[in-house]
Amino acid sequence: MYAYDELDRTLINERVSEFRDQVKRRLSGELTEDEFKMLRLQNGVYLQLHAYMFRVAIPYGTLSSRQLRQLAHVARRYDRGYGHFTTRQNIQFNWIKLAELPDALADLAEVGIHAMQTSGNNTRNVTSDQWAGVAPGEIEDPRIWSEILRQYTTLHPEFSFLPRKFKFAITASAHDRAAIKIHDIGLRLHKNAQGETGFEVMVGGGLGRTPFIAKTIRTFVHGSDLLSYVEAIMRVYNQYGRRDNIYKARIKILVHELGIERFAQEVEEEWQQIRDGALKLDDSVVEEIRSRFTYPAYEKLAHMPDELRKAAHDPHFEAWRRNSVFPHKVTGYAIVTLSLKPVGGPPGDATADQMDALADLADKYSFGEIRVGHEQNLALPHVARRDLPALWKALDKIGLATPNVNLVSDIIACPGLDYCSLANARSIPIAQELTRRFSNHDTANLIGRLHINISGCINACGHHHVGHIGILGVEKNGEEFYQITIGGRADENAQLGSLVGPAVPYAEVADVIEDIVEAYLALRASPDELFVDSVKRLGVEPFRERVYATR
Amino acid sequence: MPLVKNGKISDDAFVHVVDDAPLPPDGAILISAARFLEDPEAISRRLGKTGVVWPNNRDVDDLVPYLDRLAAVALVFPTFRDGRAYSQARLLRERFLYHGELRATGQVLRDQFVFMLRAGFDAFEVRKQADAEVFAQTAKRYSVFYQPTGDGRVTALNRRMQLRHSESAGL
């Protein structure tokens, strides 16, 4: 955990009082909505169909139990008793009242949580691998660098009014769990031949109307140069990014229009001017930040304790363990993923009661720490393996032990037309229907790893482009229709999916997905061949034939 | 539109002169970049100070050769959300070491003051009277700054390092 010091706390409190003043001026009419809109967006406040929506940042996806309890408190006190975990390590509250927002923010500030820059044309929450610091084989904890970037980007005096939003993601593992290639800047931590820490810097990824996979701009930027290099990129973008058309304003378009070589050259020229300046990170500064991340005092534990051996006779426990428990870097410990995708439930939602109960379980079993991942699931990062059976029972009681992690019903979905004012079509009911269709755990296991992503419009908040199966809501003559793509992926081999066929109406989506899955089961070379790999080997055509032949 | 200088509402020593109006023979003027660049020599020979309103879509590099003869540079915020002039301001101050008046014009509102100060602005053509009146309080709204800029405010990182040093020195 990173511990905020007095300075961090002061800044957040100053921000709360600034926002309180802005809300007051808005409610009195001193500020028009036009003027206020940019200000509220910089504090994560959107207007949705039914109400204001409030997005709170969970930097690099790490929460303490105390923070989670405070999120539960906000859900209960200011909202309708639940929150929605998003794909970017944020939580959204859907029913917040503007007049009460400053109080909600002040309550969150007590535990060092804020909503600064969770929307608007500035740098958004810096996201990272949800297993940071505990994943086996990780080079080093990427959150140290995420925190350095969080501080650097917070209320940046030059980059708070960018052409468009700007998103960073960092990973330090070979397997990319942070989807860095679909971010404006993706950072892959690695070491050079001298053993020094640095980053492969990727730029210009993003989804939305014109999806792009990020391109590598530099294969190694030394850790001490990270901030100056980032500043160079952002300065080039701030000055030359398009501001004439909101759909062309992301850095991906600038990179695309200039070409990565030209863009890299502009950045290089700028960087040479500033790399030895005030942004240079001394080792001591990095150490200072590192020293405020505390790690649990792990015990020396057996890999295969008796408790686990005994519980292995219970098939329900075993199904869950095989699905949701992952290796930890410390022997005797495990990372436990908690599915927020119960059968028939809205993906990513958690009730205040669940949050409170989970905070207690985190205290009991995970050194008081919880993680939030981009798949809209949560995790307990430090569970002793001997505690797994007891934890499982407790999780099952609060509905957080659905053993469907990474399976077909572990669906990522945006709020869609049920909440979102930009939507063409609903996302959540589609997801709910699919979880019902694929509720049989044996069938889901037979199908294996398969990610379905749903967005209610081309803004792609549900990352449909990079879903193994992507579902995109479109509108046809006032009716909800859905385009379906296959073969996308968001990991280190990131790839955009391809369209399988014409858009289908709401009522047929689940049938089509079932047909696609059946086609896969018939076509795969072996049970080990994942859905995406079959699509890669065979192309879209055989799927199109089977699915659309009879439609 | 009130002008804030040195933290308070002040008289404007400069007169904005539009492009087709004749230049007054003396007195401080603010003219467009295009007019200035047409004949910088002639304008500099005038009695009275010269200030240039520099558009936010033109590199400040083009202005750099003339900086030592300019008393003011005004940068433009066509809308609240258009932040290009923040970069221009920092470049002028920090890279090209411009020390004259750096003025923010256009959509200049209360909620940008801190950002602008940090980027190096020291004069503000504020849109609303009420905002100009609370300039001094608003400028003090934040006491913690994460980024180093040319304004000299100590960053949080540096403050922490100083604290560490004094702790380890047993002070």
Place this chain on the structure above:
Amino acid sequence: MTSPLEQKKIKITGPSVVTANRTWDGIVVYRTPEQGWSAKLADAAIVRTSDDARALLAESVADDVGAIGAYIAPVEVRDGGAIEPGNLREQIRSAGLTIGLPVQA
């Protein structure tokens, strides 16, 4: 479901209302004939010509301390005079989510 953001030229083809979200708490409201806002669609002022729609919208937009994001939305007027939302988006805004909330009130 055409987004209100794209509602540039105002031309209505059937009975319509002006809807928005109330400023202080964000709930869905409708412009009433008394130049106020109501949370009930039944209270809404109905307009039937593009000129009336424009006028109602202009008046509504001007009251942005009362409500924000005002736009014109189609409705259907039933025989008995009951007003119903004219499309799925407005149906959802007026009746609520098409899914159960995770926590039932």
